[in-house]
Amino acid sequence: MREKVILKSKKDTDRLAKKIAETLQLGDVIALYGELGAGKTFFTQRLCKHLGVTENVSSPSYVLMNEYSGKFPIAHLDLYRIDAEEELLELGLHDLFENRITIIEWAEIAERLLPENVKKIRFEFDGSDRIAYFEIT
Ligand SMILES: Nc1ncnc2c1ncn2[C@@H]1O[C@H](COP(=O)(O)OP(=O)(O)O)[C@@H](O)[C@H]1O
Numbered sequence: 688m689r690e691k692v693i694l695k696s697k698k699d700t701d702r703l704a705k706k707i708a709e710t711l712q713l714g715d716v717i718a719l720y721g722e723l724g725a726g727k728t729f730f731t732q733r734l735c736k737h738l739g740v741t742e743n744v745s746s747p748s749y750v751l752m753n754e755y756s757g758k759f760p761i762a763h764l765d766l767y768r769i770d771a772e773e774e775l776l777e778l779g780l781h782d783l784f785e786n787r788i789t790i791i792e793w794a795e796i797a798e799r800l801l802p803e804n805v806k807k808i809r810f811e812f813d814g815s816d817r818i819a820y821f822e823i824t
């Protein structure tokens with residue numbers, strides 16, 4: 688079932704992140720889509736907080752990947768700067784997925800490498816509200 692959540696404030700994003708954090712298990716991959724400014728990194732920050740991360744979570748746009756530890760080890764990737772799938776091979780995505788929670792911003796380029804049970808969330812921003820679309824299984 689396709690779910691649509693309107694995020695009128697940061698509190699709404701926080702609430703959604705908490706709800707999703709409660710469902711996550713080791714090995715889960717969360718793919719985040721949406722334009723610049725749509726709220727992907729902020730959602731990730733709240734998700735990490737609800738997974739017990741106490742460190743500051745920042746955008747990995749320049750470094751490609753940040754790692755955190757909370758209730759699970761967490762990898763946070765931003766693939767915005769990747770322009771060929773081959774560049775992803777160096778990251779060893781599959782091994783990465785196994786023993787942690789992996790959160791991927793701009794996941795389009797990695798589409799074929801994502802696991803079958805990937806949780807996809809699409810963010811849209813219309814200038815005032817943000818909307819999150821995702822599948823509930
Ligand atoms: N639900 C929200 N309500 C208000 N501001 C938000 C919300 N979600 C994100 N923001 C703010 O919007 C800006 C862009 O969000 P960000 O998560 O960096 O976008 P993205 O990673 O998709 O480029 C940030 O300043 C962030 O704090």
Ligand SMILES: [Mg+2]
Nearest residue numbers: 727728746792
């Ligand atoms: Mg971002």
